[in-house]
Amino acid sequence: MTTTIDVSGVSKSFGGVVANREVSLSVNTGTITGLIGPNGSGKTTLFNSIVGYHPIDSGSIKFESSEISELSVQQIARRGLLRTFQQTRIYGAMNGVENMLISLPHRKMSIWDALKTFTREDYERADHLLEFVGLYEKRMLKSGDLSFGQQKLLEFAMALMNEPTCLLLDEPTAGINPTLINGLIDRLKRANSEFGITLFVIEHNMRVIMNLAENIYCLAHGELLAQGTPDEIQNDQRVIDAYLGAH
Ligand SMILES: Nc1ncnc2c1ncn2[C@@H]1O[C@H](COP(=O)(O)OP(=O)(O)O)[C@@H](O)[C@H]1O
Ligand SMILES: [Mg+2]
Incomplete structure (x- = not known):
């Protein structure tokens, strides 16, 4: 299995706030990978770091095996790694x-x-x-x-x-009504299977992410808490305590 994104030991602080602490994870090529976690756990910050929106404090980020943590948003986009935003930009x-x-x-x-x-x-x-x-x-x-x-x-x-060869989606279903959500899930799956786009998806809707992703990471307080299949994540006591229990 080859990897499209490799995040290794990435930390990012804003003033005194540690948004990401020593985060390591990878997104396998051709998959749909999920990222969950409570509000403020550092999900969007990690996406911003991956696409070059701001410099990281330490660690390494690789896209298709080459280091991209020093590159600009435009340079990274030209290589085929793009993101969408929590708020639409049209x-x-x-x-x-x-x-x-x-x-x-x-x-x-x-x-x-x-x-x-x-x-x-x-x-x-x-x-x-x-x-x-x-x-x-x-x-x-x-x-x-x-x-x-x-x-x-x-x-x-x-x-x-x-x-894009890889697309990062930040809460694609937030604020969308249930009918449109099903259509969107279907489109995301088809973009993956028909266009071969690797997807990395932040999602609050558990039904959506469990249905969509084959591998899911969970962040809490800026740190990686757990990783696993939808089944493993749903039954992981640490994830239940930090996130799902309150959901
Ligand atoms: N540009 C910024 N300036 C200052 N603090 C920020 C900035 N971006 C994020 N943070 C802080 O970093 C933490 C993680 O935020 P974020 O990555 O948006 O979490 P999530 O997407 O999981 O809700 C929060 O405490 C947030 O307030
Ligand atoms: Mg966010």
Whole structure:
């Protein structure tokens, strides 16, 4: 089994707050791996460290076997490692297709000017991926008028537009109604199985993550508490005490 992400002994503090302490974990290539833990346990911080959003204090982060902890967000994204955010980052005034296009790297110019630079293939791929996430009919609507759940689906499609080999998803189902959640789980599984994208997913919804991930890590107080299959994690007394019991 090869690994796509290798985190080894990573620590990160903000002032006096230790957000991650000596965290080591790995994401196997081609899998869906989960990350759970109470609020404030350091999950988002770890994602930010992996994608180069801020420097780490110590440790090593490897992507496809090469060290990336000194690289910028843009350099890491170019290698095919991308993330989505807890809060969606779409332009409400633009429609779905336009948001898809400007999610591609473009030269420093106004986003409206940038839209003129994309090729017909770019437009076709945007349409195809919007269809994949179930937003084809709504692709010409102002994105600000989509429901929150639809905006999350759009953000997922925008990440796919960049053809990642690995995607980090921060609470993809948060704030989405149950009907859309099932559709989203299905899309995440298909992105993994059909497009071969390795997924690393932070998730609060236990039904979702147990259904989605084959391997799950649990953080508590910034430290790795446990790792295992969904079955092992659900029955791990430390995880129950620190997280599931209060859930
Ligand atoms: N940019 C930041 N500045 C200061 N403290 C931060 C920052 N980001 C995160 N933290 C702190 O680090 C800890 C872990 O936060 P976070 O990684 O967001 O946890 P989680 O995603 O598991 O809820 C929290 O105590 C949080 O307040
Ligand atoms: Mg978080």
